[in-house]
Amino acid sequence: xxxxxxxxxGDLVFLATADDDEVGNVPPFRIAAPKLRDGSRxxxxxxxxxxxxxxxxxxxxxxxxxxxxxxxxxxDAFSGRAAxxxxxxxxxxxxxxxxxxxxxxxxxxxxxxxxxxxIAADALLPAPIxxxxxxxxxxxxxxxxxxx
Numbered sequence: 356x357x358x359x360x361x362x363x364x365g366d367l368v369f370l371a372t373a374d375d376d377e378v379g380n381v382p383p384f385r386i387a388a389p390k391l392r393d394g395s396r397x398x399x400x401x402x403x404x405x406x407x408x409x410x411x412x413x414x415x416x417x418x419x420x421x422x423x424x425x426x427x428x429x430x431d432a433f434s435g436r437a438a439x440x441x442x443x444x445x446x447x448x449x450x451x452x453x454x455x456x457x458x459x460x461x462x463x464x465x466x467x468x469x470x471x472x473x474i475a476a477d478a479l480l481p482a483p484i485x486x487x488x489x490x491x492x493x494x495x496x497x498x499x500x501x502x503x
Contacts, residue, residue: 356374356375356415356416356502357372357373357374357412357413357414357415357502358372358373358374358414358415358416358417358418358498358499358501358502359371359372359408359409359412359414359416359417359418359498360372360373360417360418360420360493360494360495360496360497360498360499360500360501361417361418361419361420361439361443361494361497362419362420362490362491362493362494362497363388363435363436363439363440364490364493365388366387366388366390366435367385367386367387367388367490368385368386368387368388368439369384369385369487369490369491369493369494370383370384370385370386370408370491370494371384371484371491371492371494371495371497371498372412372414372498373495373498373499373502374502375502376499376502378480378484378495378498378499379484380484380485381412382485383404383408384485384486384487384491385487385490385491386401386404386405386408387401388401388435388436388438388439389401389435389438389439389442390434390435390438391434391435391437391438398438398442401438401439401442402442402445402446405442405443405446406446406449406450409446409447409450409452410450414452415452415453416452416453416454416455416501416502417443417447417452417453417454417455417501418455418457418497418498418500418501418502419440419443419444419454419455419456419457419497420457420459420462420472420493420494420496420497421456421457421458421459422436422459423459424458424459440456455501457497457500457501459472461500462496462497462500463475465499465500465503466479466496466499466500466503472493472496473492473493475496476492476493476495476496477492479496479499480492480495480496
């Protein structure tokens, strides 16, 4: 099953694909997260980019990796993550692609790993797969987890 994994780090949304438990090296690898304070133009651009990605990748499922439950940030720091999640869910609904919010514990359970996902990613996927791998590796785990 073809899956798209998504995670947010700072102002960027990182993407990775998985198909039958094999992580792909399919662009785009990252896009800018929308900034709610910049108004609807930024949100519209993000939604359009997300629609294009879903058209190009054609996943059956999208897994959106949530932050650790202990994650804290200011509203400005968190707003891009929240906007990206909401707009991605809208695009998935439009494309009739299943969208799953993935708490990290669910990812750990499905992949049968313990501890921090960053360490699990290095163990499960020891060789970098494409650019921005340090951040995309978590998106890869989300793709693998949602495909199970």
